[in-house]
Amino acid sequence: MDTWVRVDALNGFVVAAIGLFFALTLVYSAGFMKGKQKNGQYYIYVILTAAASVLAVVSNNLLLLLVCWGFLGFTLYLLINMGDVDTGQTAKKTLIIVGGSDALMLFGIGLIYKITGSFQMDKINIPLTHHYLSLATIAYLCLAIACFAKAGAVPFHSWIPDCAKKAPIPVTAFLPASLDKLLGVYLLARISLNLFAMNGAMNILLMLIGAFTIISAVMMALIQHNMKKLLGYHAVSQVGYMVLGIGTGNPIGIAGGLFHMLNHAVYKTCLFFTAGNVEYRAHTAELDKLGGLAGLMPLTYIAAVIASLSISGVPPFNGFVSKWMVYQGLVQKVTMTPGHQVTSVVAVLCLAAALFGSALTLASFMKLIHAAFLGQAVSSQPKSGSLEVPAVMWFPAVLLAAVCVLFGVFAQAIPLKYFIMPAIPGVNFSGQWYATLSTALVIIGLILGALLFKLKAVKPVFRRDASYTGSETAALQYNETNRVTGTEFYNTIKEYGILKGIYKRAEAGFFDIYEQGKAFVFGIGRFFQYLHNGVLPTYLVWTLLGMIVLFFTLVK
Amino acid sequence: MMILFNYLIFPGFLFAATVGLIAGWVDRKVTARIQWRKGPPWYQNFVDIVKLTGKETILPEGAGITFLLAPYLGLLCVVLAATILGMTLIFPSAGFTGDLIVILYLLVIPAIAMMIGAAASGNPLASVGASREMKLVLAYELPFLLSVITVIIKSQGAIRLGSVIVHQAASGPNIGSISGISAFIVCILCMQAKLGLVPFDSSEAEQEIMGGTLIEYSGLPLAIFRLTKAVLLYTTPLFLIILFWAGNLSAGSIIWKYIALLVIIILIKNTSPRVRIDQALGFFWGKAAILAAAAVILALAGK
Numbered sequence: 001m002d003t004w005v006r007v008d009a010l011n012g013f014v015v016a017a018i019g020l021f022f023a024l025t026l027v028y029s030a031g032f033m034k035g036k037q038k039n040g041q042y043y044i045y046v047i048l049t050a051a052a053s054v055l056a057v058v059s060n061n062l063l064l065l066l067v068c069w070g071f072l073g074f075t076l077y078l079l080i081n082m083g084d085v086d087t088g089q090t091a092k093k094t095l096i097i098v099g100g101s102d103a104l105m106l107f108g109i110g111l112i113y114k115i116t117g118s119f120q121m122d123k124i125n126i127p128l129t130h131h132y133l134s135l136a137t138i139a140y141l142c143l144a145i146a147c148f149a150k151a152g153a154v155p156f157h158s159w160i161p162d163c164a165k166k167a168p169i170p171v172t173a174f175l176p177a178s179l180d181k182l183l184g185v186y187l188l189a190r191i192s193l194n195l196f197a198m199n200g201a202m203n204i205l206l207m208l209i210g211a212f213t214i215i216s217a218v219m220m221a222l223i224q225h226n227m228k229k230l231l232g233y234h235a236v237s238q239v240g241y242m243v244l245g246i247g248t249g250n251p252i253g254i255a256g257g258l259f260h261m262l263n264h265a266v267y268k269t270c271l272f273f274t275a276g277n278v279e280y281r282a283h284t285a286e287l288d289k290l291g292g293l294a295g296l297m298p299l300t301y302i303a304a305v306i307a308s309l310s311i312s313g314v315p316p317f318n319g320f321v322s323k324w325m326v327y328q329g330l331v332q333k334v335t336m337t338p339g340h341q342v343t344s345v346v347a348v349l350c351l352a353a354a355l356f357g358s359a360l361t362l363a364s365f366m367k368l369i370h371a372a373f374l375g376q377a378v379s380s381q382p383k384s385g386s387l388e389v390p391a392v393m394w395f396p397a398v399l400l401a402a403v404c405v406l407f408g409v410f411a412q413a414i415p416l417k418y419f420i421m422p423a424i425p426g427v428n429f430s431g432q433w434y435a436t437l438s439t440a441l442v443i444i445g446l447i448l449g450a451l452l453f454k455l456k457a458v459k460p461v462f463r464r465d466a467s468y469t470g471s472e473t474a475a476l477q478y479n480e481t482n483r484v485t486g487t488e489f490y491n492t493i494k495e496y497g498i499l500k501g502i503y504k505r506a507e508a509g510f511f512d513i514y515e516q517g518k519a520f521v522f523g524i525g526r527f528f529q530y531l532h533n534g535v536l537p538t539y540l541v542w543t544l545l546g547m548i549v550l551f552f553t554l555v556k
Numbered sequence: 557m558m559i560l561f562n563y564l565i566f567p568g569f570l571f572a573a574t575v576g577l578i579a580g581w582v583d584r585k586v587t588a589r590i591q592w593r594k595g596p597p598w599y600q601n602f603v604d605i606v607k608l609t610g611k612e613t614i615l616p617e618g619a620g621i622t623f624l625l626a627p628y629l630g631l632l633c634v635v636l637a638a639t640i641l642g643m644t645l646i647f648p649s650a651g652f653t654g655d656l657i658v659i660l661y662l663l664v665i666p667a668i669a670m671m672i673g674a675a676a677s678g679n680p681l682a683s684v685g686a687s688r689e690m691k692l693v694l695a696y697e698l699p700f701l702l703s704v705i706t707v708i709i710k711s712q713g714a715i716r717l718g719s720v721i722v723h724q725a726a727s728g729p730n731i732g733s734i735s736g737i738s739a740f741i742v743c744i745l746c747m748q749a750k751l752g753l754v755p756f757d758s759s760e761a762e763q764e765i766m767g768g769t770l771i772e773y774s775g776l777p778l779a780i781f782r783l784t785k786a787v788l789l790y791t792t793p794l795f796l797i798i799l800f801w802a803g804n805l806s807a808g809s810i811i812w813k814y815i816a817l818l819v820i821i822i823l824i825k826n827t828s829p830r831v832r833i834d835q836a837l838g839f840f841w842g843k844a845a846i847l848a849a850a851a852v853i854l855a856l857a858g859k
Contacts, residue, residue: 292678294620324657465616468679469771484680489687490691496837
């Protein structure tokens with residue numbers, strides 16, 4: 001029997017996650033969007049987005065999926081336009097990339113119908129042959145590109161950093177950071193696990209795209225000066241881990257990829273909320289104009305630190321668990337494929353990229369934490385007191401930070417058991433890392449450390465003193481113009497050897513598929529423009545030439 | 557209770573710190589002899605720690621709880637790593653799948669603690685130190701990870717330390733092969749940077765940025781950072797012994813291997829000048845990474 005919708009273990013938890021982020025975004029928007037114009041429209045678009053997302057996820061019919069998917073691109077366009085300053089270009093770019101990939105998806109679905117004669121997702125299972133140009137392979141690639149554009153894998157990522165910079169924060173937190181990831185990676189998992197039977201070549205392709213996404217996007221994040229744009233590049237980079245996990249093709253890797261999708265949505269939404277809080281108070285998201293906010297916005301700061309460590313994959317937070325599962329999947333891939341030298345080599349390459357990607361992520365978040373929350377304060381800021389945002393704004397961030405800890409420390413007991421394991425049968429989870437025990441030990445150690453302070457006095461008093469450099473107070477020597485902000489942390493890397501040239505090209509939009517596409521289209525246009533210049537003699541020449549050609553062909 | 561004992565006494569905090577402080581004394585003594593000085597008595601490092609705990613703790617203006625919390629987190633995480641490694645040596649079957657990766661991450665946390673603490677102090681020179689520390693981490697992580705991947709490949713994809721040990725016990729230590737020895741050499745260089753010793757000590761560089769990351773620390777928090785360094789000096793060589801040199805794991809054999817690595821560390825420290833951060837980056841991403849990548853390829857080829 002034909003059914004329009006179907007809920008199974010794979011999309012069940014995605015729906016639950018969409019619900020959570022929808023609710024949190026509404027709460028956050030109540031603070032952030034207060035008093036903004038077009039507020040009514042904004043909430044309507046958010047609600048429509050959530051509804052269409054749920055429908056797209058539970059849809060069992062490819063056409064229904066396509067319609068919801070396309071509709072989401074449209075609401076994204078409208079939501080980006082809610083921003084205050086010149087959002088038009090960004091919204092257009094987003095619409096063209098996402099919409100263009102939707103067209104490919106339509107083509108892919110058409111091919112699926114030609115192969116199987118059905119739109120029912122639970123009835124389709126197409127084996128991918130080893131023939132590279134078969135219809136099945138093309139159909140798979142078309143759908144995969146739609147997923148990549150939605151989730152933001154390289155090279156279809158370029159709309160996300162722009163969108164993160166220009167669109168209002170709740171929109172970025174809701175769509176590119178959480179919902180679009182959930183949708184894109186969910187569909188990638190669905191087509192890779194259910195609709196198609198993967199072959200080795202496709203797995204290798206996915207893994208390479210994943211590894212490349214991780215490294216290239218995080219290298220760009222390293223040199224950003226804008227807090228929101230930096231987070232935007234990380235929203236791209238983390239997709240790499242998910243694609244990589246699914247690309248391994250073994251249960252533990254796929255489970256890791258899906259768990260990473262969930263974790264990413266949690267900590268990245270949290271990070272965008274904290275960025276929003278900072279912008280709300282400091283009226284800027286430029287890192288070199290921020291500093292020393294930790295004492296003034298303690299709750300936002302704590303949430304930001306936890307989420308930063310989470311995204312860098314530091315134990316015991318949630319990001320570590322899912323990355324660790326992806327690594328395990330990759331290691332299995334290296335060893336369990338005897339006779340496939342290519343697969344082993346690619347898996348080793350991806351393992352190195354994934355591990356090193358974590359270090360790079362950590363680096364760029366050290367910069368963010370230093371520049372925004374620690375370091376030297378901006379002189380226009382009050383020295384003490386509180387700048388904390390209203391409760392509706394800090395609460396979602398703190399709640400999500402708590403989820404980061406919870407999903408990390410009790411990974412086995414809660415998220416993996418209820419959300420991930422039912423979706424992926426056959427995960428062989430031999431042994432586990434004692435997250436709960438280790439955390440308990442560290443906490444006991446902290447208590448002992450606090451007792452050490454108490455040994456000296458029941459309520460220890462610390463002398464406060466200004467910081468000195470070269471026997472003068474630092475404040476005297478390092479003022480607004482020459483203080484160490486943190487944005488210059490990685491200039492050494494930016495100027496290092498071959499990277500210098502790559503960075504220069506990347507900043508000029510050389511690797512942006514949108515810019516390249518634009519150049520291509522305008523190039524064609526310019527050719528016709530050149531022909532069509534409005535000068536009568538030119539037209540006469542063309543007419544004459546045309547007649548000559550016509551005569552020749554007719555006479556011959 | 558047993559676990560708490562393992563964590564705090566043996567092979568965790570107390571044991572690791574003692575060994576580390578004594579190793580630190582060996583380093584000071586040898587350095588002193590090289591420079592024609594007499595050098596301190598063996599208990600000097602212990603006395604230093606006790607002295608520091610008695611001193612006043614000064615908080616720089618604007619620094620909050622993060623400034624005090626960061627040293628503790630660094631120490632506790634590296635002690636956790638020391639405990640896991642120690643338990644693995646005593647009971648090779650006791651580990652869990654993936655403890656290798658957990659150790660990798662735990663060994664980065666002291667550096668993170670150092671950076672966060674430095675950034676929290678609000679001192680510009682501390683910020684400079686933190687940025688150098690992070691760039692150094694980026695520099696040495698790449699060849700270090702490649703070397704660890706070499707070990708993973710050589711032990712048939714084991715990411716459990718116990719299996720790495722068992723595999724070496726059965727078929728000879730990893731440094732017996734070309735790929736193993738190359739990766740081991742790279743790891744020794746990375747260890748030097750991980751421990752923040754000359755030539756890779758630019759994040760603390762007393763002569764130019766006055767202690768850099770540590771500039772604002774005093775009293776108990778400074779003592780904690782010193783202890784962290786000491787535990788690292790015990791943990792990192794032990795980790796390398798397990799990864800590359802674990803053919804025979806009797807207590808005596810571990811001790812002489814540890815001493816051998818310590819001698820190498822001290823030799824490098826006393827014979828090289830401090831390098832700039834871009835030189836370190838060029839060295840680790842260039843020569844060291846190429847050697848490590850060659851080790852990976854050789855390991856894949858079964859050499």
